[in-house]
Amino acid sequence: MTHARHGGTQRTTGAPRWLRILLPTVLIVLWFTAGSIGGPYFGKVSEVSTNDQTSFLPASADATEVQAALDGFREGDDIPALVLFTSADDITDTQRAGIDDAVDGIAALDGIADGTSPAIPSEDGRAIEVFVPISGDSEVGDVVEALRAQLADAVPAGVDVFVTGPAGFTADLTDAFAGIDGILLLTALAAVFLILIVVYRSPVLPFLVLGTSVFALCTALLTVWWLAKAGVVLLNGQVQGILFILVIGAATDYSLLYVSRYREALRDHEKRWDATWAALRGAFEPIVASGGTVIAGLLCLLLSDLNSNKALGPVAAIGIVFSVLAALTFLPALLLACGRTSFWPLRPKFGSEHRVHASTSDDAAVPTTGLWGAISRLISRHARIVWIGSTLLLLVASLGVFQLKADGVAQSDLILGTSEARDGQAALGEHFPAGSASPVYVLTEESDAAQVIGVLEDTPGLDSVQVLSNDSATGTADATVTDGEAVFTAPAAGPPGTPAAAAEPTVDGGRILLQATLDDAPDSSAAEATVRQLRADLVAAVSTHTPVGGVTATAIDSNDASIHDRNLIIPVVLAVILLILMLLLRSVLAPVLLILSVVVSFGAALGVSALVFNHVFGFPGADPSVPLYGFVFLVALGIDYNIFLMTRVREESMRVGTRAGVLRGLAITGGVITSAGLVLAATFAALGVIPILFLAQIAFIVAFGVLLDTIIVRTLLVPALSHDIGQAIWWPSKLARGRVEPEHAHKHVA
Known part of the structure; x- marks a missing residue:
């Protein structure tokens, strides 16, 4: 037909x-x-x-190399959360006791790993920070949500509490993506x-x-x-x-x-x-x-x-x-x-x-x-x-x-609307070095430790230098240079004035992991300038490859x-x-x-x-x-x-x-x-x-x-x-x- x-x-x-x-x-x-x-x-x-930013870096990046090496210096792949307690006035003894009780209750939560740090007061007396490791095997967003809920109920009157740091930002990102499906x-x-x-x-x-x-x-x-x-x-x-x-x-x-x-x-x-x-x-x-x-x-x-x-x-x-x-x-x-x-x-x-033919029977017409x-x-x-x-x-x-x-935006700006981690990061900078929740990591040969520590101490924008160590309850030891030699001391465990004990750094494959605290927020342009300068100084001062990682390095x-x-x-x-x-x-x-x-x-x-x-x-x-x-x-x-x-x-x-x-x-x-x-x-x-x-x-x-x-x-x-x-x-x-x-x-x- x-x-x-x-x-x-x-x-x-x-x-x-x-x-x-x-x-x-x-x-x-x-x-x-x-x-x-x-x-x-x-x-x-x-x-x-996964929403871990370091997992998306190129394999050749310094931050990727450091991130991969972290497993050799600490057990598991815990993600640190920083819990910040703040008050408009000096924190009273009663409030301090309530904060200590709230911190003690954290350990009972599912997903909280061992190694919660002692409470660290600020110099102005109006803030306290606590580092809490979140197990990498858990759902970070769920654990942080439970942590925030428990602390909100347990915090004493007159004290505000924030959960920030890498785990806090990860949780906020996870929450932002929650409506995606x-x-x-x-x-x-x-x-x-x-x-x-x-x-x-x-x-x-x-x-x-x-x-x-x-x-x-x-x-x-x-x-x-x-x-x-x-x-x-x-x-x-x-x-x-x-x-x-x-x-x-x-x-x-x-x-x-x-x-x-x-x-x-x-x-x-x-x-x-x-x-x-x-x-x-x-x-x-x-x-x-x-x-x-x-x-x-x-x-x-x-x-x-x-x-x-x-x-x-x-x-x-x-x-x-x-x-x-x-x-x-x-x-x-x-x-x-x-x-x-x-x-x-x-x-x-x-x-x-057809509509195109509606005006004429001529097939060639428009x-x-x-x-x-x-x-x-x-x-x-x-x-x-x-x-x-x-x-x-x-x-x-x-x-x-x-x-x-x-040309890039700060991690804290990635989330539109409210973000407790972002608010906590801002509050942190008012009482502590703003980068204390996200240190800079430097992976170095043990033989180069003195040179690298010296560069870290001389770099403007860095507050303190530590080394990962198993000799300390906090997992870190202070790192300094004395008479051209690297000296590692564990934080004093006794009353004020107790002399610090010597510590041995954790060594993996002949390398140690140093960390330095940034004066500025880790996602700020000032912090990025500090890390870029640090990398340039390390190249000039150290003959072996010395990669720099951490949140700021990852962003760079x-x-x-x-x-x-x-x-x-x-x-x-x-x-x-x-x-x-x-x-x-x-x-x-x-x-x-x-x-x-x-x-x-x-x-x-x-x-x-x-x-x-x-x-x-x-x-x-x-x-x-x-x-x-x-x-x-x-x-x-x-x-x-x-x-x-x-x-x-x-x-x-x-x-x-x-x-x-x-x-x-x-x-x-x-x-x-x-x-x-x-x-x-x-x-x-x-x-x-x-x-x-x-x-x-x-x-x-x-x-x-x-x-x-x-x-x-x-x-x-x-x-x-x-x-x-x-x-x-x-x-x-x-x-x-x-x-x-x-x-x-x-x-x-x-």
Whole structure:
């Protein structure tokens, strides 16, 4: 049976009935099975994820080397918490007794390791600090929460208590990420559902599309969970949140492209099976190409020095793979089963006109009605003005990039909203050296101890020097240099005036571990300057490698690695995506122009974001990896819309010529690409519900950038530029010379 219309021919496949029933049934059952197994893993992510910042450093970093060596100097992998008691006036004897009782009760809590330090009063008499080790085998967040609750009830009147230090900040980060598999998903899904309802005015289709996205996410999470369990990939809250949003957004985008093709095909084909295959033929190439560009861009993160960037690459790429598979298998099977009912009550009727044909029976004519008809007329009459004006607008917006502060932020600023650890850190600096909760660690050969201690004592910004020792109840001994020799003494155990006893440092592999207290908060710029100076002085004074670690060193190494990654990976991503576009469009000029358009759009998004961050939200700055992540997502995802547009433009250009093909391609894809852009912007904006500075910034940059790509770049800039250039846009292919292969000359894919 044939049905000739719009220069095309409807063809039946002749597939047997059993195959038309069995194939979609098998696909639906497989996806339901995988999704049902993967669904419960949302509640098990914490079993394979970590938020320890040092685990994401490059293997070559000094801070990583020191962190790995710590296990040789102390039992277990305990995380220190600092409990700070403060009072507006001098702490009385009665209050001191109450504080001692509260500290004594800490040992009974689950997850508290042995080695809680004695209470250490401040010189001003208005504060007391206690170091409490949290067992590394426990859930740090839960232990700190229980510790805070017990101390709040036990602290005497007139005394405030804070739990801060590394364990306190880890607990606050864990709490901030707590809504990532609940609030985040519900917010994203609700936003997408509302957009789909408004766009398609169907109560059925949104469930099919969102079902596709959710099952893709469940299957991706199942795969990632087991890979993380085996140690193949690294998972943390940041990667987890991006994975959720990326899969929901990308799978929905790819699904919308298929839905658009399927709706067209139902008008051209009477049988659902024939419409399905026609839609797959039309949607397969752009969906696979779009997914391929995102996957390629994400895998470029494997070139990163920073392990947190490396972690995101394969995890997010796995999510995109399942997004593509779901859009090309699960959704077609669902729509085949539902047929035209999927679009109820606006069911596409067989033989009805496509919107692009509504104004004329001439197949080569461009649309003249509706929004896309108006945009098509604007471009056809004033193409050069449109693309030049759009480009200038984006370039002006890009000027804000010079105000972007992406050189790192303090650990205490990572959490938006309240943070007891941050408040405690501020209070600590009023009574003790601000860095006492997070010392600087220096790993040195035992033979170099005197030289290294001398450098530490002479470095401005460091308060005291100690060595890890098993001869002291506190686990440390004071370290000084006398007559050119290193001297180690345990803290006096008796009444004041008792002479200090000699101590032996803990030695592991011929090395000892020194620690120094910072005068400044460990996440401050002053502390970073101190550690950088210390490293430079050690290189000059000590002939052997002497790595420096700790919280401040970790932040320094992370920022340095992020800057290196940004400068390396951005050009690589551009080159890889450019190559993919050349293969897809069989052209050199068009891909180059598309890449340039997306780069200009990224610059505009980053420029506007910088102004908003500085003058609207008042953010303290940004991590160096924020521009890198924003670039990877915007270029890889933003190019999707140009792929959706230009693959259809190329298809139409083969039939009616380039300039008419540009206008027809814009009109045909206008609605679906706009819908996809709104969906992706809404899903990334949902990241803003997680009170983490990095995620909030990525949410705004990507959401705003996607809207720029959708509304300006894909709607005005690229079509107008392509229309102005004409068929030369396809150089050096035959299409650039007005010649196409005979078998494609009159081809029209539904």
